[in-house]
Amino acid sequence: MQKAKSATTELGxxxxxxxxxxxxxxxSELLRELVAHLRQNRTLxxxxxxxxxxxxxxLTAMTQEEIFNEATSVYDSYxxxxxxGTFEALQAYARNLSERIIPRGVETHEVVGIVLLLRDVLAxxxxxxxxxxxxxLNQILDAYEPAANRIANTVAVGFVQERERVxxxxxxxIRELSTPVLQVRERLLILPIIGVIDPQRARQLTEQLLRGIxxxxxxxxxxDITGVAAMDATVANHLVQTVEASRLLGATVIVTGLSPEIxxxxxxxxxxxxxxxxxxxxxxxxxQAERLLGYKVVPVT
Amino acid sequence: MExxxxxxGLFLIATIQAALSDADLVQLRSxxxxxxxxxxxxxxxxxxxxxxxxxxxxxxTLLEISHMIRLRGADTVIVGIQPEVAFAMVQLGLTLxxxxxxxxxxxxxxxxxxxxxxxx
Numbered sequence: 001m002q003k004a005k006s007a008t009t010e011l012g013x014x015x016x017x018x019x020x021x022x023x024x025x026x027x028s029e030l031l032r033e034l035v036a037h038l039r040q041n042r043t044l045x046x047x048x049x050x051x052x053x054x055x056x057x058x059l060t061a062m063t064q065e066e067i068f069n070e071a072t073s074v075y076d077s078y079x080x081x082x083x084x085g086t087f088e089a090l091q092a093y094a095r096n097l098s099e100r101i102i103p104r105g106v107e108t109h110e111v112v113g114i115v116l117l118l119r120d121v122l123a124x125x126x127x128x129x130x131x132x133x134x135x136x137l138n139q140i141l142d143a144y145e146p147a148a149n150r151i152a153n154t155v156a157v158g159f160v161q162e163r164e165r166v167x168x169x170x171x172x173x174i175r176e177l178s179t180p181v182l183q184v185r186e187r188l189l190i191l192p193i194i195g196v197i198d199p200q201r202a203r204q205l206t207e208q209l210l211r212g213i214x215x216x217x218x219x220x221x222x223x224d225i226t227g228v229a230a231m232d233a234t235v236a237n238h239l240v241q242t243v244e245a246s247r248l249l250g251a252t253v254i255v256t257g258l259s260p261e262i263x264x265x266x267x268x269x270x271x272x273x274x275x276x277x278x279x280x281x282x283x284x285x286x287x288q289a290e291r292l293l294g295y296k297v298v299p300v301t
Numbered sequence: 302m303e304x305x306x307x308x309x310g311l312f313l314i315a316t317i318q319a320a321l322s323d324a325d326l327v328q329l330r331s332x333x334x335x336x337x338x339x340x341x342x343x344x345x346x347x348x349x350x351x352x353x354x355x356x357x358x359x360x361x362t363l364l365e366i367s368h369m370i371r372l373r374g375a376d377t378v379i380v381g382i383q384p385e386v387a388f389a390m391v392q393l394g395l396t397l398x399x400x401x402x403x404x405x406x407x408x409x410x411x412x413x414x415x416x417x418x419x420x421x
Contacts (some may be wrong), residue, residue, distance in 0.1 A: 056351040106365055211386030241391040248396070250380070250403035275396075 028085075030143040034126070035083045041125060046075050049121045052074060056117065058098055058110045062101070070097065071114075074155075076116060082147050087154050094158030102159075111159045115152045122148070123139035181212035187219040188289050189251075192282075194227030202238040209242060213251045220289040221246055222281045226257030233269045236262070240271050252292060253277060304329045308340050312413055314406070316348040326362040334369045344413040345370050348406055350381030360395035367400045376416065378402065380409035 038045065050071050053059060059067050073093065081090040098111070126144065130137035174195070182190045191209055213221065223242075231239070243253040255278045258266070266276075279285040290297065302325055307314045315333060333345055347363065349355065356362075365379040380403045382390070390396070403409040 098399065206388060207384070210387060214384055214404070217408075219408075241388070244396045245384070245387040245391045248379075248382045248390060248402050250408055 006101050018286060024048055024141070027143045030140050031082060031085075031147065034140060034144055035079055037125070038079045038082070038122065042075065042079075045121055045125055046071055048125075049075065052117045052121060053114055056113060058113045058117075059101075059106060059203065061104045061106055065276060073097075074114075074118065080142075081151050081154075085147070087150065090151060091154055091158055094155045095162055098159045098162035102163060108156070108159060108163070112152070112156045115155045119148045119152055179208065181208050181216075183216050183218070184286065185290070185293070185295065187212065187217060187293055188286075189216055189218040189221045190282075190286070191221060191222065192224045197228060197231055197235050199238065202235050202242075204247055206238065206242045206245065210245060210249060210294060213246060213249050218251050218256065220292050222250050222254045222256055222282065222285040222289050224256045224285065225259075225262065226282065228262065229259060229260040231265060236265045236269055236271070240266075240276065246274075252289075254279055254285045254289055256280065256282050306332060306336055308342070310408075311342055311417065312344045312346060312410070313337060313340060313342045314346045314348065316350075316406075316407075318351055320352060320354065321359070323358050323362075326359060330362055330366050330369070333366055334373060337370050337373050337375050342375055343417045344376045344378065346378050346380055346406065346409040346413070348381045348409070349379060350383070350405065352386065353383070355382070355386050355390050355395070357393065357395060360390060360397060364400065367397075376401070376413065377398070378409040378412055381405050399411060 001282075006122055046068075050064075053067060053071070054064070062070070077090045077093045082088055101111075104154070113289070123141070123144070126137065126140055130140060179191065179193055182192075184190050189209075189212055191212075193205065197205070209221065209223075212218065222238075239255070243255070246253045256277060257280070258278055277288075279288055287297075302319060302321065304315050304317055304321070304325065307316070313333065313336060315329060317329075321329070321385045333347075336342075337345055345366075347366065349363075352359070363379055367379075370377045379397060382402060401412060403412050
């Protein structure tokens with residue numbers, strides 16, 4: 001830092017740097033004063049803040065006592081962040097807080113809302129304190145606002161990141177719920193698909209099915225998509241490709257349980273229906289598969 | 302590398318042992334088209350189990366083999382396409398539309414024997 005400064009001076013632009021330095025010193029002095037003020041009025045401001053939170057009906061999933069405890073911690077971290085200018089501790093606290101409150105259904109707007117309320121409460125207290133000295137008030141706000149905005153930003157980003165982490169984790173869990181390839185008769189496989197198919201899952205399904213055809217030496221495969229409400233054109237195309245690839249391995253594919261939406265998608269993307277063998281429901285599909293394999297089911301008399 | 306063509310009853314079996322160059326494929330095509338009538342075969346099986354890649358030239362050649370052999374009065378079955386190869390081919394739009402396919406040699410023979418019951 002020192003070195004960089006002197007180098008710049010040699011280059012002949014010392015004035016703006018000196019001004020910057022002076023300004024930053026003044027800012028830190030103002031921040032110190034600000035922090036002292038916030039420490040002094042900690043109890044009062046914290047209560048005021050909690051009252052504003054309840055008034056705005058935020059954090060309704062939490063009890064008053066919990067809100068008060070969290071508010072105390074947030075307040076202290078907030079003041080510490082203002083004092084030190086470093087945000088790591090606050091970031092860690094925000095992440096920790098998010099981890100605790102996300103499972104309880106606290107929404108993003110509530111978290112952003114309470115941080116902004118704290119900012120407002122503190123700004124109001126500054127107005128009240130410096131109302132006789134406008135110049136001072138301006139200076140204090142100049143120092144306070146950027147720091148406060150950065151804090152609000154840090155907390156909101158921390159919360160959203162934590163949310164996204166949870167979402168990613170859940171996606172991973174869903175992906176790992178493998179779709180079984182089941183053999184119901186000699187050379188007859190069933191692949192029941194349930195839930196949403198994204199391109200990645202579609203790929204995985206195809207791989208599993210083609211491998212299943214090999215290992216079970218299947219001649220007929222019934223893919224049941226009763227449990228799939230809708231699919232986009234990419235996935236529908238992938239389904240058609242799976243049918244074609246299975247044929248290259250010598251297996252016939254019967255698709256059952258197409259919903260009206262999926263039927264529309266398939267027609268819209270212009271699938272060659274000559275390649276697709278479709279039957280209304282799983283039972284019909286298995287019956288047709290049995291016919292193809294030469295089985296005949298007769299009731300025991 | 303030349304592909305061995307074996308006569309098995311009324312069928313011909315061509316087993317590709319390794320990756321083939323384009324020239325080898327063309328050579329295989331002409332050998333099969335010649336031999337199918339010379340051996341009075343009813344069906345031809347091309348076994349591609351050993352091929353890790355079936356590019357557009359190979360697919361087209363297989364299609365041509367099938368069509369030429371049909372004109373010579375016999376059927377062609379492609380057997381042993383690997384799962385990964387099958388999906389890659391489909392993504393490239395190479396679906397070998399009207400050629401019968403089977404899982405492996407055994408299945409291919411079963412297919413032909415079912416089609417020509419008098420052959421055995």
